[in-house]
Amino acid sequence: MKKIRVLVAKPGLDGHDRGAKVIARAMRDAGFEVIYTGIRQTPEDIAEAALEEDADVIALSLLSGAHNTLFPKVTALLKEKGLGDRLVVGGGVIPETDIPFLKSQGIKAVFTPGSRTDDLIKYIEDNWSANR
Numbered sequence: 102m103k104k105i106r107v108l109v110a111k112p113g114l115d116g117h118d119r120g121a122k123v124i125a126r127a128m129r130d131a132g133f134e135v136i137y138t139g140i141r142q143t144p145e146d147i148a149e150a151a152l153e154e155d156a157d158v159i160a161l162s163l164l165s166g167a168h169n170t171l172f173p174k175v176t177a178l179l180k181e182k183g184l185g186d187r188l189v190v191g192g193g194v195i196p197e198t199d200i201p202f203l204k205s206q207g208i209k210a211v212f213t214p215g216s217r218t219d220d221l222i223k224y225i226e227d228n229w230s231a232n233r
Contacts (some may be wrong), residue, residue, distance in 0.1 A: 105229050108156035110138040110147040112175060115165040120193065124160065127218035133158075133225070144171060148178035156187060157229050160221075161208075163193040169202060176207035188229045192216065 109125045118140050129135045136154050138147060151159050159179065161172055166167055172191050179185060188200050191203060192212035200211045 104132060104134045105158060105225060106134045106136065106154065106156050107115075107158040107160055107225065108136045108147070108151050108154055109160045109162065110150070111140045111162050112142055112144055112147055112171040112204050113163060113166045113167045114141055115167075115193075116140050117164050118138050118162070120164070121160075121162040121226035124162070124192070124218055125220060128222060128225070129158075130221055131226075133222075144178050146170040147175050148182055148184070151179060151184055151187065152182045156184075157192065158188045158225055161189065161191045161193075163191070163195070166194070168193065168195050169199055172203055172208050179188065188225065190221070192221070192226070222223075 107128050109121050111121055125135045125137045138150050176189055179187060189208055190209045190210045195211055195213055205213055212221050
């Protein structure tokens with residue numbers, strides 16, 4: 102069975118990546134192939150990395166509050182690059198009231214503080230192939 106390739110990215114000026122590293126490690130331990138782009142990535146950098154790495158899943162993590170701007174920019178660029186079928190999930194400090202907008206912009210699931218890594222892993226396992 103093909104390993105799920107997950108690109109974990111931190112868009113924008115957010116320099117806090119502890120949570121992203123925790124989920125990257127949990128996904129790796131679950132058998133996923135994980136590519137972590139590091140902090141302070143532009144949406145363009147993330148979309149290009151997803152293309153170059155042939156990522157099945159793009160996991161965006163953001164704590165700065167710019168999710169309503171940066172997440173939709175990433176999904177739009179993914180579509181431009183022919184990657185609109187990829188599963189995109191988001192996480193971080195995101196108010197519940199913003200989640201419907203993010204979902205309307207192509208973010209399939211949003212994991213907020215307190216979400217269990219097991220829930221993220223199960224969601225990806227259950228949904229990634231449906232998008233390819």
